[in-house]
Structure formats: C-alpha cells, structure tokens
Amino acid sequence: MPQEFDARFGAKYSELVTAVWSSDEELQKLLEDPTAYARRAGLPVEQGATVIVDRAQPSTMYTKDEIMADWNSAPGRHVLHVPETPLIDPSELTESELDAVAAGRAPEDDNNINIVAVIFI
Template sequence: MAFTDDRKDEFVAAYTQVLLASWSDDAYANRLDENPRSALAEAGLFLPEGVAVQITRADTASDDPADFESQSTAVRLERQVQRYVEGLRTGLVVLHIPETPQIDTSELDLDELDEVAAGVVSCCCCPCCCCG
C-alpha cells in the first residue's frame, strides 16, 4: 500500500499527539515505554498487525547528538516519517520521542520590560498607524 499524503498527514497528526501526551503526562510516557502499541493507539496511531514498535528517547540515526539538535524541526519530522514508512515495510517501526522542550520562563528585567512596554518601534515598511 502506497504511503499517500493523506496517510502522511494522519501519521504526523497522531505522532504529534504522542509527543504532546508524552511531554505533558508522566503516566502516558510510562505507558508508552511499557506498552507502546496500546499507548500509540490512545493517541490515534494504530499499527498494522505484525508490525512491532520500538520507542527511543535518543536519536539513533546519528552517533552525534549535536547533529540531531542542529537540524530543523521539519527535517527531524521528515526523518521520523521516513522511519515510520520504512518500519511499515520491514515490520519494525522505530519512533523517536525527543526530550521535552524546555521553555524559558525567566522574568524580564526592567530594561527588557521597558522595551516591550514602551512600544519601541523600528518600522521598515510602508506607513502605518504605529509609525506616525
């Protein structure tokens, strides 16, 4: 069976749900490790009978972690799609679950806040209401 754009979109949507659930719910992340087929189905990712699944928390396609981190999200996602398609063909789907992204929650200092609140405008385009 060909891997159509619709099937790719379905995979990407389900894989995204897997990532979000894994990053936000420790119980789901544990289920993903203990019973991946069931946990993937919870997120809408159903694997055909006879296809095994392996969850990795490290990028196994490269020996250099910096190589993975230097790639754009789109490149990493496309790599996962390729792994999924290959896994459907070979009978072993390997899904990479990246580490939970860290969000900078530090507070702005007074100078940074002043820049935002004061409305510093550096307009380089056509006249608009913010340029005067």
C-alpha cells in the same frame, strides 16, 4: 504515501508526543507497551509489528520526512521518536506558525510545520 495519510500521521504523532511530554503517567504507559500505546493514539501500526521508542535527544528537530521514514523503515518494526524534551520554545515561532499549529494545518510554504505541534506541552 498519500498526502492525506501524511497529514493524519503527523497530527496523531504530534498528539502522542505532546501527551507524553505533558504527563509522566502517559510516558509510563508509552514505555510499558509502546505498540499498544501507538495503536491507541491512532498511529498506523502494521499487524504483528513492534513499536520501538527512541528517547534520544537529537541536536535538531526531526523533519516530517525523517519521522515518516523511520516509522516505515523496516517490516515488522516502527521507530517512534519521542525526545526527552522539546527542542524549540513556542516563543520562537511566528504568529502565522502558531496559528497554523493551532488549526492543525501547515502553511503552503512549509511542509514540516505539522511536526512543530509536538513542541507544545
């Protein structure tokens, strides 16, 4: 996939997860109709596809590659990982990582920092 698509997907995914972690109302909307919610959030939902929400709490953070692979894993189905709670505390990030997340960009030496944006609630 083009890098531009990856960056756009990462930003939209981060916004969606942050909204859900920040609001019980947003969580309810997601759970009521995940496919429509993902589309409204700007995620690329294939025509006729269903979005499945995975609320399992992983032991480590998902990488960007894992999130993308699961989203595109099966025709007609997208898996959207939205863990119950964030896995990292913003106080654990370096100043440059916080700046990158706030700016919506990844440092050149870290492809996965875009996904770190999902930790902010």
